[in-house]
Amino acid sequence: MxxxxGPxxxxxxxxxxxxxxxxxLLDAAQDLGGQYYRQPGAALSPTRPEALHHDWDAYTALRGRAGGVERRGRHHVWAVExxxxxxxxxxALAGADGAQGRPVRIRARAVLLATGAYERQLPFRGWTLPGVVGAGGAQAMLKGGLVLPGRRVVVAGSGPLLLAAASSLVTAGAEVPAVIEASGYLGYARHPRALAANPHKLTEAVTHGAALLRHRVALRTRSAVTEVHGDxxxxxxTVTRLDARWRPVAGTEREIACDALAVGHGLVPAIDLAITLGCATRRTPDGTLALALDARLETSVRGVWAAGEPGGVGGAQLAMIEGELAALSIAARLGADPGRGGRVRRLRARRTRLRAFAEAMAATHAPGPGWSDWLPDATEVCRCEEVTAGRIREAVRDHGARDARTVKLFTRAGMGWCQGRTCGEAVSCLAGDDEPPAPRRPFxxxxxLGALAASAPEALAGADEEPIRP
Known part of the structure; x- marks a missing residue:
């Protein structure tokens, strides 16, 4: 299973x-490709879907190889037992709307988790206004719906996704007055070996940079969007300079007119299923939690493997390599033909090089501890429950809360639809919890409730479950 x-x-x-x-293979989307190779639906009649993608040939080759895989789209996996x-x-729940889908249970001998990642958002004044979207969300709108979030779009946050998003937007016809990077790019110089081992990464950066130069897009580093204006x-x-700890520098504010903001501060591995199973985690250089994997890509729970972003955000190329390595390990465990050992050694060597670059990237774009200084008390932090920064600070100051869980008990921050995926890191930071534990969500x-009732032990007795065997 x-x-x-995705890749x-x-x-x-x-x-x-x-x-x-x-x-x-189960995926919530209808088609293969994940977020990286997201494509418009057939109803939009796309003529050149490859125009908005990088390395499209690798996707088409992989899709051709996947002909022997039984693919089930619009299957929303909520638990592994x-x-x-x-x-x-x-x-899983099968259907376009996962919450209303048909319950499905599938038995398997091994599980490979390739669940990707989601965007990390750090709140700021005005971030709930219509027209503020994630940087990856802007790409998803463009790739999946062939629409732009606006005509004049500022791209802001931190991480290499910003350059890719801005490049896609200007290529599609949007005006991007500026890319606002909270970190900088000189941090990569601290990792010369990782850079030397991955020259293609420099080529990718040059490609995106050239597109921005052609369209006269300004690149501002050590800066952040600290407020959004609009009726x-x-x-x-409002763009403000930041010091080395990401604290706003007074007197450096400047305003940029736009009708949309695409913002994101990196990606967070999606490890909910693995955490529920008890898989061990590790802290990445940018402060997120990823799965701890051995050389075979197996988690600490025997029989569960992971590949791609759950083991640490590293991009599509690394994800493909790890997917193959995990599959070869599974094949060997289940007594199938894993292929030649030489291929495994080559894949492991490439993985080591790309993983080193991923760690360097995470360290370079890690959020500084002072970012919360740009949050006035009236700023909403938990959008689902409308909990402000002031209420969280009050829970810490007056009631002794010292972690996100205790803040949640006092304020309901993190109890909404997203279950803390959007606000969790911000709440932990405001609570002073530097290394919050892995969030354990049962689903x-x-x-x-009907799907849960159908999954109860008494309901499963004699149920028609579908086994998967080699």
């Missing part, structure tokens, strides 16, 4: 099928 249809899941599923295993080292039940919709943003997606 492969959970996730890691596609590569892992294809390699496992080539090794002789029966593979079922363990019965033994080679006996698992994967619970019912984004009309302008990876919202689940109707």
């Amino acid at each position: 492969v959970v996730g249809g 890691a899941g596609m590569a892992g599923g294809a390699r496992a099928a080539e090794a002789g295993l029966r593979v079922v 363990r019965h033994g080292d080679e006996d698992w039940t994967v619970h 019912g919709r984004v009309e302008a943003v 990876a997606t919202p689940v109707p």
